[in-house]
Amino acid sequence: xxxVENSAPWYCPINEQIYDSWSSETPIAFAAxxxxxxxxxxxxxxxxxLKNDRIxxxxxxxxxxxxxxxxxxxxxxxxxxxAFGIIPSLFVGTINPYxxxxxxxxxxxxxxxxxxxxxxxxxxxxxxxxxxxxELDLPILGAPPMSLLTQIYALPLEIxxxxxxxxxxxxxxxxxxxxxxxxxxxxxxxxxSIPVFLVPGVIFRAIFPTRxxxxxxxxxxMGFYIIMPTMFAIAYYFTAPNILQTLSTASVQLNxxxxxxxxxxxxxxxDSPVVLQITSAQSAMSSFWLLILFYPLLIIAVTYAxxxxxxxxxxxxxxxSSRMRTFI
Numbered sequence: 375x376x377x378v379e380n381s382a383p384w385y386c387p388i389n390e391q392i393y394d395s396w397s398s399e400t401p402i403a404f405a406a407x408x409x410x411x412x413x414x415x416x417x418x419x420x421x422x423x424l425k426n427d428r429i430x431x432x433x434x435x436x437x438x439x440x441x442x443x444x445x446x447x448x449x450x451x452x453x454x455x456x457a458f459g460i461i462p463s464l465f466v467g468t469i470n471p472y473x474x475x476x477x478x479x480x481x482x483x484x485x486x487x488x489x490x491x492x493x494x495x496x497x498x499x500x501x502x503x504x505x506x507x508x509e510l511d512l513p514i515l516g517a518p519p520m521s522l523l524t525q526i527y528a529l530p531l532e533i534x535x536x537x538x539x540x541x542x543x544x545x546x547x548x549x550x551x552x553x554x555x556x557x558x559x560x561x562x563x564x565x566x567s568i569p570v571f572l573v574p575g576v577i578f579r580a581i582f583p584t585r586x587x588x589x590x591x592x593x594x595x596m597g598f599y600i601i602m603p604t605m606f607a608i609a610y611y612f613t614a615p616n617i618l619q620t621l622s623t624a625s626v627q628l629n630x631x632x633x634x635x636x637x638x639x640x641x642x643x644x645d646s647p648v649v650l651q652i653t654s655a656q657s658a659m660s661s662f663w664l665l666i667l668f669y670p671l672l673i674i675a676v677t678y679a680x681x682x683x684x685x686x687x688x689x690x691x692x693x694x695s696s697r698m699r700t701f702i
Contacts, residue, residue: 400568403447403576410440410580436582443579446688450572450596471603472564478610479557482665483550485621489655490546492628496648497539503638504528504536530642534649542652545659552666560606563598571595579688589689590681597681605676609669613661620658627651 418433420426572595579588631640631647640648 398569400451403568403573404444406573406576406580407440407444407447409577410443411437413580414440439582439585440580442688443576446592447572447576450592450600454600471600471607472560474607475560475603475610476557478607478614479553481618482610482614482621483553483557485618485625486546486550486553486662488625489621489628490543490550492625493539493543493546493652493655495633496628496652497536497543499634500531500535500539500638504531531638534642534644534646535652538652538656542656542659545663549659549662549666552670556606556666556670560603563602567595567599571598586685586689589687590685592688593681593685596684597677601680602673602677605673606670609665609673613665613669617658617661617665620654624651624655624658 414433414436416433417436418430421429421431421433571591575588575591575593575595577588578584578591581588627647628651631651640646643649
């Protein structure tokens, strides 16, 4: 096969990675299908030579199974090629589930890191200002020394900035860790689904004692290679843009109003610019955690349901071929 050219209009790194995987692993899958056809042909010829209808019908049933395996693999590769843009004549463009999900995941991580950096700068400056004490000793009627800066600045900054910033920063760090986990999970499936699940599934499905195992592996390949990245792309496509806009605005405004002494002068009242941006970032955390916690659980549930149904269908193909042999 020809190499993927960087100048191709449908080129993107994930397409090249998938293309290379197909180039090395797909021929093995088709070789396994040919072996299945050969096994079916041998069984049929043995039955015909022995004039044994049961063996001959069993060979015909295995031929049906080999045809079913070829159709399953062909459909799987065709759908993947159209969705991922591997076939440029059918789908021109760099849009595919993996590229879309990866782009939005990395964009979300970048904006979250920018907000965390902005919050860190504000937190460090305010903590430093609060730690400064200027005591005024007025020995009037035995009154104790009074810290003016603590009374004027410390309490508002602690309530409005420092404590909310600590909570928000912890949420962001945990969210970034979760997104990285999802990202590398998709990377693993994009690379490993064909060699780890599809190819062994076709081989096991060609052997009638392990046909159910083969059907389960093929279903896992379909679920992890097509359904899961597509669901992640849909979830991030409809949720991430609003989160990115909110986090980007908060980061820019925090850098603007929280620089130097602005971290204290712009954070003393609930309607101060720094406090408003921290509140805005906090309001985005509900959608942020919905995106990185609830949606992945929903995606896993949908993928599991798909895999179980497809595995039952593919693994149960032997029953269909058995019923079809009754018409021979």
